[in-house]
Amino acid sequence: MPCALCGDIIPAEVNRCPACGAWARRRDFRAVGVAVFMLLGFDAFVALGSGISLLRMAHPLRHETHGTYDAVATGEAIAPYTEVFTVYALLAVVTGVLYLFWFWRAYGQSPGPHRHHRAWALFGWFTPIVNLWLPPRMVYEVWVNSGRYRTAERQAAGAVVAAWWCCAVLGVLLARAFARGSTDSLAEARFDVHLGVAAAGCLALSAALCMANVFQITRLQTGQEVVARS
Template sequence: MPCALCGDIIPTEVARCPACGAWARRRDFRAVGVAVFMLLGFNAFIALGSGMSLVRLLDPLREATHDTYDPALTGRAIAPYTDVFVIGTVMAGITGLLYLGWLWRAYRQAPGPHRHRQAWVLFGWICPLVNLWVPPRVVYDVWVNSGRFRAAQRHLVGLVVTVWWIFVLLGVGLSRLFSHSGVQTLADARYSVHLGVAAAACQALAAALCMTIVFQVTRLQIARDL
């Protein structure tokens, strides 16, 4: 297989690249990181496209009145976006499984101290209530333990992780509200479209920030010990 750092061919029976000395496990870890990065970008692209399409529905709704508003027509126009959000949720689930595999390896390769045991890399996402604050703490520990950071840099990492997690929660919550919103009245339709735009924006920003986290952690762990 080719080395992820220099491109030289690494024999399967060799643990290090003969050209640059990179460990094969770091090569594999980089490949997983690139796959997660690309999937996150695809998720961000879908969310951004959905939000931009929903924005186009705002102008007709602004010009509409209670006498000219047609709830059946509006319902048919908005219904496909509910399906898009469902597809986005499925894609996010697939991306999340690969992301957890990446995070598991990143945790194992990051020297301590960690505030949570490695099992919380998985259980932190599925345990009710606990999954509201454990995942960002695990991600923060993995990031700061993957390199050498000054106090100001640690605060910046914490800010990025916190903002990312806020957008994750907002994206999940707003998309659920959008899927249960109605278009019986003009006010309901305007509210539903605004919910959809906000949900799409939060999902796109969450995916973009997660791309930053994956890129930085992967880069730090690959560069270490080279």
């Protein structure tokens, strides 16, 4: 397997990279972080493309009148976007599974002390009510504990994490509202399209902000080995 730091091949029977001395237990951490980063980028691209396409659909609806509006045709045109959001949800599940594996490693490798047991790095995402506030708090804790941050930098990291989580939750709620929307009237169709655009924008932004915390935490934790060896 190639070393995550220098790229040299690490034999399976050794615990450290022969070229740079990186520990084998962390040699794949950076690779997992890169994989999560790329999947999040793909998710953001899909959501952004859907939002732009829906936005283009909103333009003709502005010029429609109650006399010329065709509810059936509009419903058929909007229906595929519900399927797009379903596909996006499946992609998000795949990304989420890999993200949880990455976060479990990141939480275990980050310097302590931690306010919560490591098990919450997994169960905190699935426990009702708790999953509304605990996951972003733990991500923020791992982020700031993995490096040496001043107060302003900690606040900036907290703002990124808070914006990511708010956009993710809002995007999911808006996407569900869009899927249940109606096109029976012109006003309802316009509102439903705007809901879809807002949902796609929030989901794209949340994926981009999540890329930021994955990149920074992975960079900081893989950099710790270099500092320790120097």
